[in-house]
Amino acid sequence: MRIRDLHELPKFRDGLSYLYLEHGRIEQAQKAIEFFSQEGRTMIPAASLALLLLGPGTSITHEAIKTLADNGVVVVWVGEEGVRYYAHGSGETRKGHRLLRQAELVSIPDKRMEIVRRMYAYRFDEQLDPSLTLQQIRGMEGARVRKVYGRASQEYGVTWHGRFYDRTHWHITDPINRALSAANACLNGVCHSAILAAGYAPGLGFIHTGKHLSFVYDIADLYKMDLTVPLAFKLTAESTEKLETRVRHACRDLFYEQKLLGAIINDIDDLLQLAAEIDVEGGDADNYDGDAAMPSGLWSPDDSYGTQTPGGVNYGGDHS
Numbered sequence: 001m002r003i004r005d006l007h008e009l010p011k012f013r014d015g016l017s018y019l020y021l022e023h024g025r026i027e028q029a030q031k032a033i034e035f036f037s038q039e040g041r042t043m044i045p046a047a048s049l050a051l052l053l054l055g056p057g058t059s060i061t062h063e064a065i066k067t068l069a070d071n072g073v074v075v076v077w078v079g080e081e082g083v084r085y086y087a088h089g090s091g092e093t094r095k096g097h098r099l100l101r102q103a104e105l106v107s108i109p110d111k112r113m114e115i116v117r118r119m120y121a122y123r124f125d126e127q128l129d130p131s132l133t134l135q136q137i138r139g140m141e142g143a144r145v146r147k148v149y150g151r152a153s154q155e156y157g158v159t160w161h162g163r164f165y166d167r168t169h170w171h172i173t174d175p176i177n178r179a180l181s182a183a184n185a186c187l188n189g190v191c192h193s194a195i196l197a198a199g200y201a202p203g204l205g206f207i208h209t210g211k212h213l214s215f216v217y218d219i220a221d222l223y224k225m226d227l228t229v230p231l232a233f234k235l236t237a238e239s240t241e242k243l244e245t246r247v248r249h250a251c252r253d254l255f256y257e258q259k260l261l262g263a264i265i266n267d268i269d270d271l272l273q274l275a276a277e278i279d280v281e282g283g284d285a286d287n288y289d290g291d292a293a294m295p296s297g298l299w300s301p302d303d304s305y306g307t308q309t310p311g312g313v314n315y316g317g318d319h320s
Contacts, residue, residue, distance in 0.1 A: 028063035046067050049068075050190075051075075054078065074088060101274050102272060106204045106205070112206055123144070183232045187220045187223060188213070191223075198269075219264060235250055
């Protein structure tokens with residue numbers, strides 16, 4: 001999908017996938033940010049970064065946050081090793097057409113079921129028999145996942161007793177489950193960042209529901225079996241020393257090599273069949289990304305995207 005608006009995601013698709021920092025201070029430095037820690041100081045080019053994960057012991061200045069926001073960097077506050085999510089800053093785009101489309105599809109049961117089936121078909125990389133029930137599809141998905149885990153265990157010689165970990169007793173979990181959790185946390189972070197940057201809502205899930213990250217889980221599940229599972233088994237087979245750190249670094253390199261950030265946005269747009277609707281807004285909406293404080297348009301029954309009447313104009317004709 002080509003980018004139709006130069007303001008829309010100008011750096012995100014080509015940026016470094018993410019950076020995780022902990023135990024240090026982040027300050028603004030020229031057009032970049034600088035990280036201060038016991039190991040010294042490191043300059044970080046904000047324009048080439050897509051996602052910044054802030055772990056325990058980090059502090060960041062107001063100017064640094066402003067610089068990151070100006071460069072479209074999503075900032076997420078996470079727990080140790082990045083395995084827990086706490087909060088996030090805003091994404092890059094200020095347009096609402098993707099959010100409106102997502103809300104429409106998730107709110108109408110028939111349309112939602114179409115997206116659910118499409119998401120499962122994406123995982124299987126084949127068309128699904130229309131006569132299959134959702135329960136049957138989920139049974140097939142469970143069998144596929146078990147097969148992938150079993151095949152990875154056999155290929156890399158890593159003992160596998162099933163997916164289990166306890167976040168309250170992280171270090172008693174076996175190495176392969178720690179590696180999988182660390183890898184999946186990285187994948188969730190990148191998917192979360194792409195969702196925010198594109199203007200979707202992370203809480204409006206189709207398969208998953210009821211949590212503020214439901215859509216993140218939907219999208220991350222599209223890639224786990226092909227990316228994070230083989231990587232986690234491979235690194236665990238090589239060594240269990242500094243496993244989570246090695247997994248994080250390897251995920252960063254793999255996601256960048258696979259150009260995952262751009263692929264995620266394209267895949268979501270395709271799943272929600274949004275490609276034909278990218279240009280629907282027009283008018284003042286074209287300037288939303290250039291001026292985040294610009295009021296939005298006013299809704300009309302004839303235009304569900306709210307662009308017929310400019311924002312900030314009341315029915316009396318006076319400018320507010």
